[in-house]
Amino acid sequence: GIQVEQSPPDLILQEGANSTLRCNFSDSVNNLQWFHQNPWGQLINLFYIPSGTKQNGRLSATTVATERYSLLYISSSQTTDSGVYFCAVAYTGNQFYFGTGTSLTVIP
Amino acid sequence: DTEVTQTPKHLVMGMTNKKSLKCEQHMGHRAMYWYKQKAKKPPELMFVYSYEKLSINESVPSRFSPECPNSSLLNLHLHALQPEDSALYLCASSQRDTGEGYTFGSGTRLTVV
Numbered sequence: 001g002i003q004v005e006q007s008p009p010d011l012i013l014q015e016g017a018n019s020t021l022r023c024n025f026s027d028s029v030n031n032l033q034w035f036h037q038n039p040w041g042q043l044i045n046l047f048y049i050p051s052g053t054k055q056n057g058r059l060s061a062t063t064v065a066t067e068r069y070s071l072l073y074i075s076s077s078q079t080t081d082s083g084v085y086f087c088a089v090a091y092t093g094n095q096f097y098f099g100t101g102t103s104l105t106v107i108p
Numbered sequence: 109d110t111e112v113t114q115t116p117k118h119l120v121m122g123m124t125n126k127k128s129l130k131c132e133q134h135m136g137h138r139a140m141y142w143y144k145q146k147a148k149k150p151p152e153l154m155f156v157y158s159y160e161k162l163s164i165n166e167s168v169p170s171r172f173s174p175e176c177p178n179s180s181l182l183n184l185h186l187h188a189l190q191p192e193d194s195a196l197y198l199c200a201s202s203q204r205d206t207g208e209g210y211t212f213g214s215g216t217r218l219t220v221v
Contacts, residue, residue, distance in 0.1 A: 031206065031207050033207070033210055035212075041145075041196055041217075042214050042215075044212075045211065048208050048209075048210070086151075093205055093206065093207060094139045094141075094156065094158070094204065094205070094207035095153065095156055095164055095207075096210070097153060098150035098151050098152070099150060100150060101150050
C-alpha cells in the first residue's frame with residue numbers, strides 16, 4: 001500500500017515561532033488533507049488540498065502532487081497549536097490513509 | 109461542538125460482551141467511516157459506507173460488524189473482542205465522491221478487559 005511519511009516526527013517551538021511540516025507519499029494520489037488532533041483526541045480538518053496552495057489565518061498548505069509532497073506552514077505559533085498534525089491521502093475519492101504524524105509542542 | 113456525534117464517549121467491556129458504538133451526523137454527507145486509533149499512532153481506516161452501502165472493508169476481523177441504518181446513522185457492533193482491540197474508535201463523514209468536508213466525531217475510547 002501507499003506509504004505516507006511525515007517529518008519531523010516531533011517538534012518543540014517557542015510561542016511566536018514559525019514552522020514547516022512535511023508530508024511525503026510514495027504513490028500518485030488524487031486527494032490530500034491535513035488534520036490537527038488536539039491533546040483531547042479531537043481531529044479537526046485544516047485543509048482539503050489535492051494540489052496548489054491554500055491559506056487560512058496563520059496556517060497555509062501547499063501540495064505538489066507531481067512531486068509527491070505537501071507542506072503545512074504554521075506562523076506565529078500559539079500554545080493552542082499543540083497536538084499532532086496528520087496528512088491523509090487518497091488514491092481516489094474518499095478512502096483516506098493517514099501519515100505517521102508530527103507531534104507539535106508550543107511552549108509559552 | 110463537533111457536527112458528528114459519537115456515543116458513548118467511554119466504554120469498558122469484557123471479552124464475552126456484545127456492545128455497539130453509535131455515530132450520527134446531520135450534514136447531509138453520504139459517506140461515513142469508521143477508524144481505529146491506537147495510542148501514539150495514526151488513525152487506521154476500518155470501513156467506508158457510501159449511500160448507506162458498505163464500499164470498503166479493510167480486512168477487519170468479523171468481531172467488528174458495521175451497520176448503516178440510514179444516511180445519518182452509523183453503528184459498529186462489537187462481539188468477542190480481545191484486549192488488543194482497546195483503542196479510540198473514530199467516526200467521520202464527508203461528501204461522497206471527493207472526501208471534501210471530512211468531519212470527525214470526538215471518538216469512543218474503548219477498553220476491553
